[in-house]
Amino acid sequence: MILNIILALASGLTNVLGRIINSNLANKIGILPGTFYNYLTGLITSALFFMFSSNTLRYSPDKFLGLPVYAYIGGAMGVVVVGISSYITPKISALYATILLFIGQLFAGIIVDYFTLHVLSTGKVVGGVLVLLGLVYNAFVDKIDARTVENS
Known part of the structure; x- marks a missing residue:
């Protein structure tokens, strides 16, 4: 393991x-x-x-x-x-690219599971949405931090 x-x-x-x-x-x-x-x-x-x-x-x-x-x-x-x-890699941070790729893979997996296994995992959907919301929140905080640095 x-x-x-x-x-x-x-x-x-x-x-x-x-x-x-x-x-x-x-x-x-x-x-x-x-x-x-x-x-x-x-x-x-x-x-x-x-x-x-x-x-x-x-x-x-x-x-x-x-x-x-x-x-x-x-x-x-x-x-x-x-x-x-x-x-996309030079246009966004490596962290954001990695998280966005993960979110894309997660939802692609959910869709494939739904159509092949006829299973929709609510927990995985909610988890993916939470990760996405965390990314949006982090991007918002980064934007505020960047403005603060510019104004200093």
């Missing part, structure tokens, strides 16, 4: 750091080229992990063609995520 918690925290950390690195790259060479190089280095890294792991590639046309169409759109959605993240 502890290992899973550590891995989840590491995933969150690398997510934020990767978003900042991708944003810096996009600022230097553009969003689309930055996204392309992000995926190119991801492909190379994946290939290296694969080559040095004990897994083997077993390509089966039946297995490949037997998957539903939606199974193949993850990569395309990842391109959209990297592009949007590269665009």
Whole structure:
């Protein structure tokens, strides 16, 4: 259990750091080229992990063609995520971007659960709204603090 918690925290950390690195790259060479190089280095890294792991590639046309169409759109959605993240990261703080992404993921999960499991978790909806309200409150306080500093 502890290992899973550590891995989840590491995933969150690398997510934020990767978003900042991708944003810096996009600022230097553009969003689309930055996204392309992000995926190119991801492909190379994946290939290296694969080559040095004990897994083997077993390509089966039946297995490949037997998957539903939606199974193949993850990569395309990842391109959209990297592009949007590269665009918004320099415009808002890393903390706000992280919280907004979390809120978006939370509500997307709630919607997916509703349509696939026919379950609507009131607690998760209320929790998401509370996190959103906390973010709005924090942004309001930050704005007041910024005005106070300007007037000093």
